[in-house]
Amino acid sequence: MKGVGILTIPLDQERIQALRRRLVQERDDLEKRVQGNGHFGLAASFRDSTGELSAIDNHPADAGSEMYERSKDLALLEKEAFRLDRVEAALERMDTGEYGRCVACGKFIPVERLEALPTAIYCIEHEPRQETSNNRPVEEEFLTPPFGRTSLDEKEGQNGFDGEDAWQIVESWGSSNSPAMAEGNQIEDYDHMYIEADENDGFVEPLESFLATDITGHNLTVVRNTAYHRYMASNEGDHSLEPDELYDEL
Numbered sequence: 001m002k003g004v005g006i007l008t009i010p011l012d013q014e015r016i017q018a019l020r021r022r023l024v025q026e027r028d029d030l031e032k033r034v035q036g037n038g039h040f041g042l043a044a045s046f047r048d049s050t051g052e053l054s055a056i057d058n059h060p061a062d063a064g065s066e067m068y069e070r071s072k073d074l075a076l077l078e079k080e081a082f083r084l085d086r087v088e089a090a091l092e093r094m095d096t097g098e099y100g101r102c103v104a105c106g107k108f109i110p111v112e113r114l115e116a117l118p119t120a121i122y123c124i125e126h127e128p129r130q131e132t133s134n135n136r137p138v139e140e141e142f143l144t145p146p147f148g149r150t151s152l153d154e155k156e157g158q159n160g161f162d163g164e165d166a167w168q169i170v171e172s173w174g175s176s177n178s179p180a181m182a183e184g185n186q187i188e189d190y191d192h193m194y195i196e197a198d199e200n201d202g203f204v205e206p207l208e209s210f211l212a213t214d215i216t217g218h219n220l221t222v223v224r225n226t227a228y229h230r231y232m233a234s235n236e237g238d239h240s241l242e243p244d245e246l247y248d249e250l
Contacts, residue, residue, distance in 0.1 A: 010108050011100045017117045020094055022088050027119075030084040034077065086119040093121070102126055168194055206231050 093099040096122035104126035150163025151216035179187040203209040212221050231237050
């Protein structure tokens with residue numbers, strides 16, 4: 001046969017008949033699973049499975065559980081239907097005399113491979129499913145970096161407000177996470193749960209957040225904010241250096 005190359009030993013009829021019996025048995029089992037149980041539960045209505053008269057009620061958790069089960073049913077049905085197609089295709093190839101040959105190169109598939117995988121239509125060298133696909137969902141283009149197109153931290157000279165900053169503000173108001181379940185092991189309270197919770201907001205050094213002057217650069221004042229109290233408690237500052245009028249307020 002031109003272009004086929006060296007052929008290995010073909011299957012004898014006894015071995016083919018043994019493989020046929022295995023395929024027929026598997027086909028019957030698959031048909032029972034696909035058709036004999038209401039298509040993995042898909043034949044049951046939402047009302048029958050949840051006991052509710054309407055899907056619009058005050059039990060969203062029940063609806064979520066049912067949605068998960070339905071998606072699982074669809075996946076199982078699709079998997080079994082795909083397997084059934086491969087089994088039926090193998091039986092058809094037996095009837096036409098093509099069974100046991102690789103559809104890519106025409107060589108006989110090794111007996112050991114057919115014993116392990118009776119539905120095989122490729123030899124090991126041409127089996128496409130052994131190649132790892134590098135195709136990725138198009139959505140990932142918007143998920144890298146972590147905050148998608150709105151994350152500008154990787155850009156040189158970026159110091160503006162971006163998507164990560166927006167999420168930090170939202171997360172600072174709370175989330176479903178807790179200190180006990182947090183990824184970090186130094187989380188003491190909910191105020192330190194969000195991303196970069198210790199990051200200075202609007203200043204670089206704590207001193208810059210509580211020392212202020214007027215528009216002319218004079219009339220120094222001290223704003224006793226949280227950063228100020230932390231600064232003094234850590235003995236980094238000296239109260240005696242504050243203006244006298246501030247002591248009158250203490």
